[in-house]
Amino acid sequence: MPPRRRQCVVSALMLSLLLFLSSLWLPQGTVQKCEDSWRPCLNMYAPTRQVAPDDVPEELGGNDIIGECAGQQFQVSRLLLHLNSALGPASDVLLEPYLLCWEELIKFMEALGPLVGFFTHKVEEKITLIRQLSLEESARLNLTADDPQRVAPPPLHAYSSVRSMLEAELHRGVVSFDTQTPSGSRTLLRLHRSLLWLQLLLEKLGTEPEERSMGELCRDAYLEVLAPHHPWLVQRAAELVFHAMPDRSVFLQLVCVNTQEEAEPVMRVVVATIREVHQRTQKELEIRNMLDLP
DSSP states (O other): OOOHHHHHHHHHHHHEEEEEEETTTTTOOGGTTTTTSOOOTTTTTOOOOOOGGSSSOGGGGGGOOOOOOOSSSSSHHHHHHHHHHOOOOOOBHHHHHHHHHHHHHHHHHHHTTGGGGHHHHHHHHHHHHHHHHHHHHHHHHHHHOOOOTTTOOOOOOOBBBHHHHHHHHHTTTOOOSSSSSOOOHHHHHHHHHHHHHHHHHHHHHHSTTHHHHTHHHHHHHHHHGGGGGGGGHHHHHHHOOOOOOOHHHHHHTTTTTTSSHHHHHHHHHHHHHHHHHHHHHHHHHHHTTTTTTO
């Protein structure tokens, strides 16, 4: 077999192994549907509402430098809207805007190419699981308070925020500190770690010299944040993804700028807001000793 073909075959096999192993990271619990087929299965996932550019209020900040970028799915303005909307009262994080942030970040990752997009199917499963657990908890609460003589109330989203979800699951005893469980708290922790990875990547893309490739910056952020939580085989397979990352000019197009200098103020606004969301979530997990859930 010619060396080039052998390299392609090995790369394909390693990526397949990565996808297989990643499908085992999170027990699927009640999300397993899709005609009872074996996972991974994403038929249950459906992005929620779209936000038109006119829906982005000026007071959220950043609108003077972040606008709508025509002709593409990912929009920095929409991501910033969801990030700011997630900043709830009393330093809490509102859960639905938080998940909407991830839906926009999925579009960002998918725009970087199919090899990078391997990550997105696990994010989609986590979004689906948290939303389904919220609906199940709401149904449980409504059932216990049900009165046949009165009109049924509208469905409540029991997990309205990060704090309320963590507290509700701790109270019900569905969070295990010893074994893997498909709890919303454990699922959120995985999203939380990945958000820090993306925060570091975007920060590096906005500040690192142009000579450093997208793959290098992605690898640096991965080694700092996610690699310690991944087995050796997944780490090795991830290296293939970093080699396949597109040129940094693709990133400039995604954020609708022409130069690195134009990208820097855009990334400062976005990274600062991601950091605030991450720090609030970090605090909620930390005070409940949930940063190392298995």
